[in-house]
Amino acid sequence: MKLAHDHPAPADAAARKGLAPVICYPVEGLARPDLAPYRAAREGWRKLSEVVVPAREARCFAVAAGQFFRITSIEGPQVGDLNLWAAGDLRERFYSGKTRALHGTHLSAGDGMWSSFPTLRRMALITEDTLDWYGFDDFGGAVHDVIGTRCDPYTHNLLSGGGQYHHCCHSNLTRALADWTGLPLREAEGHVHDVLNVFMCTGFTRDTGQYFMKASPVRPGDYIEFFAEIDLLGGLSACPGGDCSAEHSSDAAACHPLLVEVFAPVAPPVGWVSPGVNGYDRTHGRP
Ligand SMILES: [Zn+2]
Numbered sequence: 001m002k003l004a005h006d007h008p009a010p011a012d013a014a015a016r017k018g019l020a021p022v023i024c025y026p027v028e029g030l031a032r033p034d035l036a037p038y039r040a041a042r043e044g045w046r047k048l049s050e051v052v053v054p055a056r057e058a059r060c061f062a063v064a065a066g067q068f069f070r071i072t073s074i075e076g077p078q079v080g081d082l083n084l085w086a087a088g089d090l091r092e093r094f095y096s097g098k099t100r101a102l103h104g105t106h107l108s109a110g111d112g113m114w115s116s117f118p119t120l121r122r123m124a125l126i127t128e129d130t131l132d133w134y135g136f137d138d139f140g141g142a143v144h145d146v147i148g149t150r151c152d153p154y155t156h157n158l159l160s161g162g163g164q165y166h167h168c169c170h171s172n173l174t175r176a177l178a179d180w181t182g183l184p185l186r187e188a189e190g191h192v193h194d195v196l197n198v199f200m201c202t203g204f205t206r207d208t209g210q211y212f213m214k215a216s217p218v219r220p221g222d223y224i225e226f227f228a229e230i231d232l233l234g235g236l237s238a239c240p241g242g243d244c245s246a247e248h249s250s251d252a253a254a255c256h257p258l259l260v261e262v263f264a265p266v267a268p269p270v271g272w273v274s275p276g277v278n279g280y281d282r283t284h285g286r287p
Pocket residue numbers: 081150151168169170238239240241
């Protein structure tokens with residue numbers, strides 16, 4: 001936290017601080033997809049499956065390349081922690097940090113969810129977000145962040161002086177992945193990764209740069225929709241924080257289930273091609 005100022009500012013401090021920021025990754029380098037063909041592909045689509053993720057639990061679900069999935073708020077305000085893996089290889093998984101570098105701190109329609117190295121490709125494209133009206137509020141908060149991690153029992157243990165809580169999103173996702181794959185719990189745990197915080201409203205405080213959350217604006221009926229660019233395995237946890245209006249890692253908050261639905265279009269979006277793995281040759285400068 002940048003609270004202490006032990007060193008005096010140099011004479012040119014104002015000039016140094018006044019330099020205009022430069023966007024790290026120019027958006028021109030990453031063509032923003034035209035959502036019209038994706039949205040048109042919903043016409044006549046067929047619902048293949050659904051799973052209700054119980055409060056303070058997680059569930060996995062499969063989505064084939066070319067299909068859509070939706071996460072919908074039901075019953076009450078609730079945030080969800082989303083993991084994505086390539087269906088055939090759990091080593092390829094959602095890369096929250098790189099997605100943040102490419103798209104900013106919070107995602108909405110038109111943004112991708114990118115995979116880890118060495119594949120680095122768009123695993124999913126967000127095609128609809130009923131909370132896009134929220135934008136950024138006066139505190140700098142916004143919805144669907146890629147700045148948080150996932151609530152976990154280790155941090156809880158650290159901060160609570162030894163507490164044992166088993167329904168943090170990290171544990172929920174670990175159990176769900178173990179159940180889906182048949183992997184031992186501890187092996188499954190190693191595949192759980194930083195999430196897209198679905199419906200969560202977060203930001204950084206302007207004075208101290210601290211990660212904050214506030215009550216999610218989500219209401220039953222709100223949804224976020226994704227297009228699967230490759231065969232996916234998803235994991236979604238209905239966070240024990242509920243709407244995340246207060247501290248959590250306990251069963252104190254009001255929690256609600258979340259609905260995941262998978263849809264198959266009649267035909268893929270016009271012009272869509274499933275992305276191949278990243279084109280870097282991986283020689284790292286050595287022959
Ligand atoms: Zn959580």
